[in-house]
Amino acid sequence: MHPGPRAAPDDSGPGAIVRALVVAGWARAGLEPPADLLAMGGGRAGTVGGPDPIAHRPPVALASAALAAAHRLGSDYERQLDARSRAAGAHYTPPDVAHGVTRLVIADAPARTSEPTVWDPACGGGAFLLAAAGVLASLGHEPSRIVNDLLWGTDTDPGAVAVAEAALVLWATLSGAPDARPGPHLEVADSLRSGPPLARADFAFVVGNPPFQGQMTGGSVRTRRAREALRERWGDVVGPYTDTSTLFLVAGTSVLAAGGRMGMILPTSVLSARDAQRAREHIDRSADLVGLWVATEPVFAASVAVCAPVLARRSRVVAGSMVTPEPAIAGGPPVERWRRRGFEQLASIHREGRRWSELALAAIDVPSPRFASSGTVGSVAEASSGFRDEYYGLVDSVIDLAEEERPSPSGSAPSEVRPLITSGTIDPGRCLWGERPARFAKRSFLMPVVDVAALARAAAGGGAAARAAAWAEATRGPKVVVATQTKVGEAAVDEEGGWVPSTPTIVLRPVAGGHLPGSDAVEMSWALAAVVCSPIGSVAALAGSFGSGRTSHALKPTAASVLDLPLPVDPDAWAAGARALRERDRDGFAAAMAEAYGLDAGDAADLQGWWTSRAPW
Ligand SMILES: C[S@@+](CC[C@H](N)C(=O)[O-])C[C@H]1O[C@@H](n2cnc3c(N)ncnc32)[C@H](O)[C@@H]1O
Numbered sequence: 001m002h003p004g005p006r007a008a009p010d011d012s013g014p015g016a017i018v019r020a021l022v023v024a025g026w027a028r029a030g031l032e033p034p035a036d037l038l039a040m041g042g043g044r045a046g047t048v049g050g051p052d053p054i055a056h057r058p059p060v061a062l063a064s065a066a067l068a069a070a071h072r073l074g075s076d077y078e079r080q081l082d083a084r085s086r087a088a089g090a091h092y093t094p095p096d097v098a099h100g101v102t103r104l105v106i107a108d109a110p111a112r113t114s115e116p117t118v119w120d121p122a123c124g125g126g127a128f129l130l131a132a133a134g135v136l137a138s139l140g141h142e143p144s145r146i147v148n149d150l151l152w153g154t155d156t157d158p159g160a161v162a163v164a165e166a167a168l169v170l171w172a173t174l175s176g177a178p179d180a181r182p183g184p185h186l187e188v189a190d191s192l193r194s195g196p197p198l199a200r201a202d203f204a205f206v207v208g209n210p211p212f213q214g215q216m217t218g219g220s221v222r223t224r225r226a227r228e229a230l231r232e233r234w235g236d237v238v239g240p241y242t243d244t245s246t247l248f249l250v251a252g253t254s255v256l257a258a259g260g261r262m263g264m265i266l267p268t269s270v271l272s273a274r275d276a277q278r279a280r281e282h283i284d285r286s287a288d289l290v291g292l293w294v295a296t297e298p299v300f301a302a303s304v305a306v307c308a309p310v311l312a313r314r315s316r317v318v319a320g321s322m323v324t325p326e327p328a329i330a331g332g333p334p335v336e337r338w339r340r341r342g343f344e345q346l347a348s349i350h351r352e353g354r355r356w357s358e359l360a361l362a363a364i365d366v367p368s369p370r371f372a373s374s375g376t377v378g379s380v381a382e383a384s385s386g387f388r389d390e391y392y393g394l395v396d397s398v399i400d401l402a403e404e405e406r407p408s409p410s411g412s413a414p415s416e417v418r419p420l421i422t423s424g425t426i427d428p429g430r431c432l433w434g435e436r437p438a439r440f441a442k443r444s445f446l447m448p449v450v451d452v453a454a455l456a457r458a459a460a461g462g463g464a465a466a467r468a469a470a471w472a473e474a475t476r477g478p479k480v481v482v483a484t485q486t487k488v489g490e491a492a493v494d495e496e497g498g499w500v501p502s503t504p505t506i507v508l509r510p511v512a513g514g515h516l517p518g519s520d521a522v523e524m525s526w527a528l529a530a531v532v533c534s535p536i537g538s539v540a541a542l543a544g545s546f547g548s549g550r551t552s553h554a555l556k557p558t559a560a561s562v563l564d565l566p567l568p569v570d571p572d573a574w575a576a577g578a579r580a581l582r583e584r585d586r587d588g589f590a591a592a593m594a595e596a597y598g599l600d601a602g603d604a605a606d607l608q609g610w611w612t613s614r615a616p617w
Pocket of ligand 1: 089090091092093098120121122123124125126127128154155156157160189190191192208209210211212
């Protein structure tokens with residue numbers, strides 16, 4: 001059978017209204033609407049001539065078709081956005097992901113509210129508003145009320161707002177409420193400056209996927225003026241490198257009614273980034289983290305790992321633009337957890353002092369046991385690491401003692417050589433220099449050493465060699481050398497003090513007056529190494545950098561993050577752990593450090609199982 005001719009779009013009724021809105025949206029964005037979208041509204045795109053399907057399909061059967069059709073408006077609009085909008089973070093959310101997050105926020109709320117208002121502060125083409133429409137409809141709310149009263153959205157892009165409006169009207173029309181309009185509840189505005197439409201500040205729900213705008217490099221870096229304007233509004237949660245999406249999380253929390261819930265898609269770095277720390281602390285003072293979804297697989301074309309914290313507002317006491325906190329419930333409510341695009345449910349957990357990033361570890365099958373701590377490494381040690389110059393400045397002064405025929409840079413036997421210690425030669429509690437080949441400056445060495453006299457001569461010319469020589473001198477003496485890009489914490493102690501640590505290893509040394517087990521610098525260094533190498537140290541390091549790099553499974557310690565590692569509470573068990581590490585007694589080490597951190601037996605067994613499977617002993 002041949003298909004008949006396409007139905008001409010109806011020029012009256014709901015279809016015409018939807019078409020007019022679509023055309024208006026594209027026109028405001030300076031774009032031509034695609035022809036097949038114009039056929040929408042009066043029926044489905046590509047409808048074969050015949051009766052208007054809107055009028056003839058029962059509402060239940062239409063529910064998902066209505067959502068799908070409405071979502072298409074947003075995705076077609078998104079395809080026409082230019083590279084600048086993309087770079088500024090305009091990546092619309094796929095319907096299944098928007099629905100998944102919205103369900104966690106609205107459908108999983110412990111109590112139903114009669115006024116389930118929803119705001120998306122960066123609504124784009126309406127992916128989250130449509131998801132909210134679907135969830136609210138499934139909870140029994142009327143489509144007309146949903147669109148007229150309950151859904152609120154803001155975006156700086158007028159075209160996006162028009163498309164969101166068209167999408168909601170299309171959804172309402174296909175759901176049997178052709179007269180519903182969001183009206184002034186949709187607004188073209190900057191949410192971080194002007195807040196929600198009509199200055200409403202008591203939403204039951206906030207959902208969305210705000211723009212990710214990293215502040216390190218690129219077109220999304222704020223000007224100083226823009227930063228100052230944001231600081232005026234949001235205070236010290238705005239750091240020099242705070243991603244814009246983090247500020248939306250703070251803004252969203254500030255307009256929730258007591259008991260209101262929020263879920264936003266954010267880069268996973270929000271869980272651990274230093275520049276988001278004040279935002280996390282700010283939010284923790286007024287809301288409970290009650291859920292956390294970690295995607296762990298690609299969701300957007302842009303290769304950024306994402307998560308969605310779910311927050312429940314405790315109080316709504318506002319002083320100026322900032323929130324006056326109410327004390328958190330002791331221990332806090334359980335945190336529900338999910339992972340992957342399919343929202344696979346994981347075990348819930350009580351927060352009990354855990355950091356946001358620790359709660360995310362379950363998504364990558366890492367345990368997050370409860371432990372006791374007596375401060376951080378920063379109170380008893382100092383840490384340092386070399387940079388580019390400390391690396392490249394050494395290149396011409398490194399020789400391989402294993403290559404006898406290879407002359408030293410000076411042509412004669414070097415008077416003093418010091419082993420060059422690369423990250424790859426460090427294992428937990430030992431250094432495999434001379435046993436395992438080391439990569440340095442694109443070459444393989446078995447026994448790389450720094451020719452000290454050659455380095456001194458090169459340093460006389462200044463530049464990188466001078467910095468490298470200063471680094472080599474500054475790192476003489478007993479110390480801990482911490483490896484990077486490892487599966488568990490790996491650190492070895494330089495008892496003799498002759499090693500030259502190669503970038504990017506980290507050097508850790510006890511400070512005078514710090515309370516560490518041990519009677520001299522060597523024993524204290526072993527105590528520090530025990531913290532870094534311990535199963536708890538490994539988990540804490542993973543949590544500390546969770547989401548900040550390409551893979552969440554590797555430890556990427558920095559000098560600053562090593563100083564953040566927790567110290568044990570039991571000094572005797574800690575000293576026993578340090579001795580076991582020195583003697584390479586793996587199980588004795590793990591058991592002593594579990595005791596040192598006050599782990600209960602169940603947590604200790606889980607943690608040890610995980611750690612043993614990854615530790616290269
Ligand atoms: C990542 S897109 C997400 C859109 C939509 N929420 C979704 O999930 O599909 C971010 C949106 O934020 C908008 N936007 C950027 N800065 C904004 C601001 N300061 N206030 C409101 N919207 C903003 C962009 O125009 C873009 O539509």
